[in-house]
Amino acid sequence: MKETISKRAEKIKFDKAGYYAIGLIALALLGFWPTYFSKFFDGTANFNFYFHFHFAMASLWIMLLIVQPILIKKKKLSIHRKIGKLSFIILPLFIVSVILLKHYRIDGIITEGLGASLWLQLKDLVIISIMFTIAMLNRHNMQIHARAMIATGVVFVEPTLGRFITLTLLPNPDFMLGLGITVAILYALIISLIIIERKQTNGRWVFPLLLGIFMIFHYLIFFQVSFHLWDSIATWFVKLPIT
Template sequence: MKESIAKKINFDKAGYFAIGLFALAFLGFWPTYFSKFFDGTANFNNYFHFHFAMSSLWIALLVLQPILIRNKKFAIHKQTGKLSFIILPLFFASVILLKHHNIGGEVTEGLGASLWLQLKDLVIIGLMFVIAIANTKNMQIHARAMIATGIVFIEPTLGRFIILTLLPEPDFMLGLGITVAIMYGLIISLIIIEKKQSSGRWVFPILLVLFMIFHYLIFFQVSFPLWDSIAAWFASLPIT
């Protein structure tokens, strides 16, 4: 009985907690995005708007789906879930296009190392989504994997809030370090809470390991000739 209660608390209410991602997005992007529409300085390109729209749709899906399950709207949950096969590829495209546009075709020193930040999100979200879809009949694994895709959004939203609002002076690496510490605390807490669960408890440890690998690459600005060549090829593509 205790195990079933824990599972219900972890997953049925996940949609309500996912609403917090919208709050983080608002706080994180207020200085550089939302506020610009009020002071008349908004001059964003369509790639940025496209990325923001796709990110918002994915978070909205993470909010809606657990609420539908909690209210036993299983048929609607299943039909709405099919939208993920449209939204996720569009989200991936938005990340790629925005990064390519920001590079501006310039192959600068450290370009390869700079791409780990975006690749991290794509790889982790993509892998967790594959795990979720491969386990649609196992709600314990499916729910954990979908929650994991939402955790990925904490870094760019909370990170921006810390860097642009909380720190006395913007410091990317310091802000990212604080954000990563908070995220690791959250994931480790989930792992500890989940230690007595009988199904799917391996999802969050995998998530933590993936984050640790990519954050190592980011913080130590790791690159190598093959990756630098791929980065230069990406920058030269005529896609934006």
């Protein structure tokens, strides 16, 4: 019986992940509707290049997460590999888009607790970079590769769902409350994946690692942790003439 379960666990694939990734589009529409998409309908859209650039790069990454598993499911491995090479271009550009947009929105203003305010964006960049690196180092191990790429998609859940909860569902916008609710849902999602994965023999460490990194950053965010060196780096970042 144990041998049967083991064999069955080893055969678990993530070729349907692309269909689930479509949900990220719905979350993006819900989360960014009040502050971005709706503006194009009421004539108040006055966004500059940084907003559009970030939207474009995030959209391309989500499209990769949708298309690539579907290509695997349809056994289009050659096309999957060719499109996969685009990730080495899209991800760096996505990271640059986040940095530029954050720098622009700070607008050169150095405030108390500036360092602590940067953990939110740094979290996403660190996690997506770590998970993408794991995915690429294990691109010949589908079990690890697939999990790590799914983890890069999980990164998009918090900023999209968080905006939807904060700006639409809460009676009064409350960033920390909205973030707290979002984090609870996010943890429930990751823990569910960990439970589902409990009988896997290859790669089941990816989702616990993802949860651990999230927990470290969320501790820094909720308790507004900072220190002199990080505040100095934050000040240096704000003073850079990049936007």
